[in-house]
Amino acid sequence: MIEEQVIGIVGGMGPESGIMLCNYINSLTPVTKDQEHLSMVLMSFPKHIVDRTAFLDGKTRINPAFQISKVIKKLESAGATIIGIACNTAHSSIIFNEIKKDLKKRGSTLKLLHMPQITCDILGKTYPKVKRVGVISTNGTYKSKIYESTLKERGYEVILPNFEFQNDVIHKMIYDADFGIKASPNIRTKEVKQLKNKTLDFFYKNNVEAIILGCTELSLVFSENPSEIKVIDSTMSLARALVQEASVVNTKNNEVRTLYTL
Incomplete structure (x- = not known):
């Protein structure tokens, strides 16, 4: 049995960026029918994630990492195994390191990519x-x-x-x-x-x-x-990496097989 990799996308920063990332992933995946596309979950909760630049500028004390981590947790519950955050500023060390810290604390096995x-x-x-x-x-x-x-x-x-x-x-x-x-x-x-x-x-x-x-x-x-x-x-760079990661599957004999090579 093949273990499927599922792409999880943290959207909402801004909302169009997450949608564009999904579109790039679809356009980069070589397919001939619907069933060959990669499985993907996009979650966009823009109201709940404070502006990243505002936080870094000291205009708010709320680190957006906490809400981003909550979205990642929801993605994991929905079956995601690989995570891409559709926002560059969210990868600043004070935000991204807090996200990684929370994932480690929860014992998460997700693979979090760094845009x-x-x-x-x-x-x-x-x-x-x-x-x-x-x-x-x-x-x-x-x-x-x-x-x-x-x-x-x-x-x-x-x-x-x-x-x-x-x-x-x-x-x-x-x-x-x-x-x-x-x-x-x-x-x-x-x-x-x-x-x-x-x-x-x-x-x-x-x-x-x-x-x-x-x-x-x-x-x-x-x-x-x-x-x-x-x-x-x-955005295109992250899409390429997500397609590459999601195209690696484990077979029932724990062998690794790559579906697509970009």
Whole structure:
């Protein structure tokens, strides 16, 4: 008998990101009929998970890790064996380590994937000659240096804007209450397009060879990659890793078999 791996996705950060991750997983799975798709559970409880950047900025003392852990527990009860969190900022050490601590305390056997590390892995495999890398992210990810430290450990030269540009251009593109991606996930507002172009122009002028989309919301507006610069989408990277992990099954003789190789 084959032991099935079930993908569990923590959504709601924002809600469209979890849906996009599911869509990427489906698009990456080589199938000819419904029954060949991977089993997947998405749970999205946006009201219950405080904003990650707000927590990292000290605007709330509530660590979102606690509610994320509760969602993971629900996913495990629903049969999930592999977990992906559809939010880069949730992988900052003060949040992610608390989640891992809770899983260990519960004796959970879930496999929890780390989106930024996976994204950097895929960057290296896809573009082995790239050395100058830029990161587009929320203020929370920017300040916690999730990507910056991981990339530097791997020998990359990391190019980031100063905080004024980060806050007034990149973070605003994502968070602005009137026109930002979070406020209008299904509408490409002219303001977002302008800030996107301004962001790309910064990296062009700084001779960046590749850009990491270090916020899951960015997948919604960077669907068409600029031809002059390489782009690594963290949401797509996590989807690839989840498909790879979920395609490894155990047979009744405890043998391991891989269904799909990406």
